[in-house]
Amino acid sequence: MAHDDAPQVTVLPPDTEKIKKLWKVAGILGLITLLEFAVAFGVPHEMKELRVWTFVLMTIVKAAYIVGEFMHLRYEAKFLLWSILIPMVFVVWMLVAFVYEGIHVGLARP
């Protein structure tokens, strides 16, 4: 009897707790972005250092939420977590070093 061979799949009901938490994280990301805009337009351009450091800090917080919660890395095996995070430390080091180099290149130009 050629009944369709669709497998019997048991669909579980939505995990409301988890879904609420995901929307909460989404809200936090949206809020931080709004704060970034507030700083972008509220803090005068003359206070460049404060602006840049605020943006960098907020971006790192957003990245932590995206990687930790959305990509679930916070709940993965610790070895996997560190094998992703430790190389990024070197990337940040390189970024800081080369911005510093760039400043000196600019000063050395005629």
Added chain:
Amino acid sequence: MASTPSVTVPAPGQTVWDGGVSPMNASYGKLMMWFFLLSDAFTFATLLIAYGMVRSSHHAYEGAVEVFKFSQAYWPIPEKVFASIPFFHGLNAPLVFVGLMTFILIMSSVTMVLAVEAGHRMDRAAVEKWMLWTIIGGLTFLSCQAWEWSHFIHGAMEGDAVVEGTKFFGANLSTNQYGPPDFAAFFFFITGFHGFHVFSGVLLNFLIYYNTVTGVYDRRGHYEMVEKVGLYWHFVDLVWVFVFTFFYLV
């Protein structure tokens, strides 16, 4: 009923590194996606580090912000460059459109993670719904980025006079009206590379959506593929968060 992809635990007396098990408690496919994303993070890091060095080697604008004019002598203030919205010709709305693009991409990340959650419950209808929203979000972002490029290339209304006295509108591969040639070069390269990743992400998402609709993952017994492309999509969103900060805000 749901089956899980092959993740094994060590036999008694064996450590997790003695072979035949999954040391990081993740399946092969998921692990490889994570390490691919790490390598892709290095690629974007090279672009952003190069941008950081080149930008800091250019002079910054020293004067009052209100009287800012585009010039080849200094790096432009981004909110003076990106101040237009489609269909509102002439309206000065600094960073509004790019803010909208950021919101769209973050929302598509949220719909993606909801699709993954639905996949864990074998809820095919919900996976289809959330995957479709993610694809639409991705396509919308790409359309917005295409408009941004078009507007950048065609130039703003007046085409500020370049410091050397010539009037130049928009941007090409050697000159642009906004600032030094490096500004346009990095804009195209970084947003273009990111946009290419969004494009391939949309293609992958559509493939997985198609597989979901035809019941591939129901037959397989698990929706881990949704989770894997979800990782890629979140990575794309993550890169945009960094690009948005370092190119448009700083």
